[in-house]
Amino acid sequence: MAEEALENKMVIKNLSMFYGGFKAIEDVTFDVPARRITALIGPSGCGKSTLVRCLNRMNDLIDGVRVEGEVNLDGENIYQPGFDTIGLRRRVGMVFQRPNPFPKSIYENVAYGPRLVGIKEKGKLDFIVEDSLKKAALWNEVKNILRDSGQNLSGGQQQRLCIARVIAVQPEVILFDEPCSAIDPVATQLIEDLMADLKENYTMVIVTHNMQQAARVSDFTAFMLVQEQGEPGRLIEYGDTNTIFTNPTDERTERYITGRFG
Amino acid sequence: MKAKRADRIATVVFWALGGITVAILAFIILEVLGRGLITALNPRFLFGKPNAMASGGGIFPMIVSTFYLVALTIMISLPIAIGAAIYMAEYARKSKVNSFIRFCLDSLATLPSIVFGLFGLALFVTAFRWSYCLMAGACTLAILNLPILLRSTEEAIKLVPDTYREASMCLGASRWTTIRQVVIPSALPGIITATILPIGRIVGESAAIIYTVGVFIRNVPTNPFDTAAPLAGYIWARQAEHGVPDWRAIVNGGAALLLIMVFIIYFLARYAGRKYQEKKLLGAGTR
Numbered sequence: 001m002a003e004e005a006l007e008n009k010m011v012i013k014n015l016s017m018f019y020g021g022f023k024a025i026e027d028v029t030f031d032v033p034a035r036r037i038t039a040l041i042g043p044s045g046c047g048k049s050t051l052v053r054c055l056n057r058m059n060d061l062i063d064g065v066r067v068e069g070e071v072n073l074d075g076e077n078i079y080q081p082g083f084d085t086i087g088l089r090r091r092v093g094m095v096f097q098r099p100n101p102f103p104k105s106i107y108e109n110v111a112y113g114p115r116l117v118g119i120k121e122k123g124k125l126d127f128i129v130e131d132s133l134k135k136a137a138l139w140n141e142v143k144n145i146l147r148d149s150g151q152n153l154s155g156g157q158q159q160r161l162c163i164a165r166v167i168a169v170q171p172e173v174i175l176f177d178e179p180c181s182a183i184d185p186v187a188t189q190l191i192e193d194l195m196a197d198l199k200e201n202y203t204m205v206i207v208t209h210n211m212q213q214a215a216r217v218s219d220f221t222a223f224m225l226v227q228e229q230g231e232p233g234r235l236i237e238y239g240d241t242n243t244i245f246t247n248p249t250d251e252r253t254e255r256y257i258t259g260r261f262g
Numbered sequence: 263m264k265a266k267r268a269d270r271i272a273t274v275v276f277w278a279l280g281g282i283t284v285a286i287l288a289f290i291i292l293e294v295l296g297r298g299l300i301t302a303l304n305p306r307f308l309f310g311k312p313n314a315m316a317s318g319g320g321i322f323p324m325i326v327s328t329f330y331l332v333a334l335t336i337m338i339s340l341p342i343a344i345g346a347a348i349y350m351a352e353y354a355r356k357s358k359v360n361s362f363i364r365f366c367l368d369s370l371a372t373l374p375s376i377v378f379g380l381f382g383l384a385l386f387v388t389a390f391r392w393s394y395c396l397m398a399g400a401c402t403l404a405i406l407n408l409p410i411l412l413r414s415t416e417e418a419i420k421l422v423p424d425t426y427r428e429a430s431m432c433l434g435a436s437r438w439t440t441i442r443q444v445v446i447p448s449a450l451p452g453i454i455t456a457t458i459l460p461i462g463r464i465v466g467e468s469a470a471i472i473y474t475v476g477v478f479i480r481n482v483p484t485n486p487f488d489t490a491a492p493l494a495g496y497i498w499a500r501q502a503e504h505g506v507p508d509w510r511a512i513v514n515g516g517a518a519l520l521l522i523m524v525f526i527i528y529f530l531a532r533y534a535g536r537k538y539q540e541k542k543l544l545g546a547g548t549r
Binding site for chain 2: 056058061063086087089090093094096098100101102103104112113116117162165166169
């Protein structure tokens with residue numbers, strides 16, 4: 001990677017999250033550099049999905065969730081009182097574990113976000129839909145079947161449709177919550193290639209249980225772990241992906257990446 | 263060997279029980295249609311005016327009354343049911359308010375329909391001075407049907423996967439926009455199916471309407487506040503009073519017609535549900 005001053009898109013400071021009385025993650029601090037891919041890895045239940053959902057306040061939708069600490073987006077704490085969560089989720093989009101296109105046409109799936117901000121003009125919508133599908137590397141496969149239901153596509157295509165749907169709202173950050181866990185290896189490859197292409201314009205965070213995937217796609221890696229049952233998930237180590245995978249500082253990181261547990 | 267035989271017997275028993283259900287339904291349909299189909303399909307009966315004393319009266323105003331009553335009742339009860347179901351399924355999932363509403367609905371659902379009829383008579387017909395009219399019956403039936411309509415609407419809304427809601431919120435939609443743009447359209451076929459059962463009940467209900475809508479008219483009702491005579495109530499009245507010489511033919515013809523109407527409504531509603539889903543799926547603005 002060329003040496004250049006990295007600008008931090010998001011800065012997470014001493015973040016803890018509680019489900020009612022249960023502390024799910026504790027005191028997590030790390031940076032998300034702009035136009036890079038940051039991977040969150042760790043064994044199941046370590047709080048990595050919970051953490052990524054804190055980054056666009058999706059956890060707000062669950063009753064009894066409380067957050068301490070800061071998540072800064074371009075220097076502004078998204079948890080400050082009165083922060084516009086709807087605007088936040090337009091800036092920080094999300095792709096989920098299971099592809100979840102709406103039961104609408106392919107076209108309408110992609111046009112959904114732009115329509116929300118009041119874009120009604122057909123020409124403009126057509127352009128956004130085509131452009132987003134191209135960026136998601138799906139256009140050639142669906143350009144003749146835009147009226148078909150998005151749910152008739154294959155799993156991998158559906159996931160790329162979901163990525164196109166997010167791109168259509170022109171977010172600054174895209175969060176991926178185990179985006180390939182429900183799709184086959186070939187489709188996984190396509191999505192990883194796609195992420196590499198998107199890096200030019202987007203900041204990305206990917207949660208994955210697949211270490212090879214983290215090593216392949218990410219620039220930075222954060223390793224999370226729950227020490228003992230009932231304890232909160234903590235960030236064990238964070239750094240350059242190469243360093244984490246070849247020369248980790250923490251013994252627990254080394255044991256995890258060499259496959260000795262988890 | 264023993265297990266195999268037991269299995270064989272069980273299969274035969276269950277098949278027979280299933281068969282009995284079908285046979286009962288087939289018997290009723292054949293019996294009703296056999297007695298009344300010829301009368302029911304006679305244009306003079308279908309499109310004629312009923313007579314107060316003489317034979318040969320028709321049933322047209324009663325058919326119109328029935329459809330009118332169904333439409334009014336659904337127009338009144340569906341918005342209430344959808345609104346309340348949205349509240350219960352989307353906003354107050356596990357709250358105390360929710361269980362209280364549910365308790366009230368369950369209580370309401372157990373009341374016999376004649377109680378609703380008398381309530382409608384006391385409130386809409388008498389206290390509101392509406393007199394016997396379609397609107398009084400529609401309001402009564404709307405209350406009568408609310409529990410089942412609300413419950414099935416709520417179930418339809420709950421069946422919409424949470425992943426749709428999450429995806430929508432993540433694209434910067436508010437909760438209300440998500441409900442309007444994603445949840446309701448996805449639940450709509452279910453909601454339409456949910457309205458079918460109550461429609462069948464409205465068409466067939468007599469106890470709740472004989473004291474609120476009326477049982478005899480000569481002219482087609484036009485205004486919601488006109489007195490009317492839905493089929494089921496009219497059949498009941500003819501059977502009870504024997505007011506015309508050919509009352510037996512009218513009752514049989516009316517019953518056959520009622521059956522046919524329920525079938526038509528059922529298939530129309532299913533068709534509409536499927537069409538709507540297709541349209542929603544494909545969306546507008548596609549090239």
